[in-house]
Amino acid sequence: MAECRIIQSPRRLAGGLQRADGKALSLSQPLMQMNPPVLQLALPDTLEDTPLERWSIGDQIEAGQPLFTTQEGITQACPRTATVESVGTGKTLSGSPTPCRLLNLTVVDPDPPRQPSLTPLPANPDGRTLRQRAADAGIVGLGGGGFPAHLKWQHRLHTLIVNGAECEPFLTADEQTMRLRAPAIWDAVVALMSALSLQRCVLVLEDNKPEALAALQAAYPSVLDAQDVCITVIQSQYPSGAERQLIWLALGLEIATTTSPVEHGIVVHNPVTLAALADALHGYPLTDRIVTVTGPSIVTPGTFQTPLGTPIDLLLSQAGGLRPGHHNVFHGGPYTGWPISNTAAGVRATTACLYAAPVVSQTPSPCIRCGACAEVCPVHLQPQQLFAALTHDQLDEALHVGLSQCLECGACDVVCPSNLSLTKTFQDGIQDHQLQQAEKQRADRARTRFEARNQRLLKRSEADETRRAVRRERSGSALDRIRAARAEETH
């Protein structure tokens, strides 16, 4: 039996939080399968045709059949055999003012696809085949980023990091996947390493996941013996699972925020993504994902194997529903999650966790300059300074003191004694900056077009002028000829 090297990372994050992780809450129950009677899938805005042009109401779509392809090339498969109930616009999960297009399906067969809808790939596929398969199977970053996996593999890569840190409290989707699907994760690692000719692979875990570590070790395949593969155990600390922080903890490399890790040849994948990729190799597109439903307001927290598009309401009631009282349901964990305003909407590929907590009315009081936020900031920012700049509408100043470095991890919010919503302010600031940049690009384009038009008008008026001059000359000479002819006649 092969043994995987286990390394204890000598590094630890500066700042960050070490809090009770609350993970036992949802891990006390075994993984449960969701069988929703209806599905609601949000269609991307960039989609050119509507599904109604392909299907009419009442049509049956088989499980695994492609529904639509996004601009990035990601094909979403139909999660279950279902009939088209309606297509319309509706509210998104976050309840943003711009409505999104929705595809409502009534499930006919609650079982996941039994037959692979894509042809199973042979062992050791090449890079191109693997990229195509990931796109066709709809493999996106299931840790929460949702970035198409195949786009990351376009770069020249040498290192694969499997991000099993799952540092945010209460989140357990990654841990449950590593416990239950360790062989699939290793399969995907083997395929990725040979297809992309990677030199090494580091699987990073926090030290609060001994069961996952044992499962991964037990499933370690001997084919990887000849390769540079190891499991690195890091200290549990939030936010060690943030991409750049994780790379530093695993490899000791610091990646500038102006570049992305793939440009340096390092690709980071979540274990859930890798498990989905392993299924894709066997011909099963992404139809389900594992969702943790947890938090102090949930009656029986647990992890659920959930078809994409399962209504959030249904998932919450499967977890025993919410306790009496007022509660907020967050998409994501307690620190990075955002409130879901429309719980009738369907689960997305990026829905790793639903976290419900009672509504606490905390009135913010003025900043007392205690500096607690600066102590926990994992990227050494001075959140109080950023906050002061942004509340005084000084975006330039905020950018100058490092707004664009902010991870939006929420650690400063947790420790702030004045209950200031620091992270929200920073997110708004970053969004405002992005809009400003977009405006600037538009302005540059408008300037180019304006100048091009002026050039064209100038050229045209010059051409008109020369044509007129030529005509004047010609008509002048004609007049002379007539005068000469008349002069001859009179003589």
Place this chain on the structure above:
Amino acid sequence: MNEITIDIIAGVIALTALTTAGGLLLQTLSRRFRVDGSPLVAQIDACLPQTQCGQCGHPGCRPYAEAIASGESINKCPPGGRDTIEALADLLGKEPIPLDAAHGITELPKVAVIDETVCIGCTKCIVACPVDAILGAAKLMHTVIADECTGCDLCLAPCPVDCIALVPRSWPTRDIKSTDSREVIARG
């Protein structure tokens, strides 16, 4: 000739040679790296929103930039609003002043839309558009390339059938900031 005279002559010759060489070098460099037009105008132009609407009284943003460079007031650009005034004040070392209401008020950026059922294809709006954002031909329907439209409203007046309307943009835009004088923050 004694030694001192020789030293003086050698010094004069050496200094003359050095200064001549330096002068020639500077001249070639100034020719090679010559910047056409005033760099200040380009910097001012970069602060302006490039709406090309003419609300400032100039035929476009570049002409207004030239006017500002030669001393015109910086508060005549309603589409740019407070941000533009503050950027210009920063650049020129002036005090930020409130927007001159005589030139209009700051509104959310808009985009022109042609009611294609009404359009008669007269091409008048195409001629008026400062950024060539209207597509069409004589007696054929026209349409606005929304992505290129600056919302300057110059196409509205020439339209003989009033089929053009300015509508809010469908993509996210920045909030406008108040141009109230009390809210102008002096920086630097």
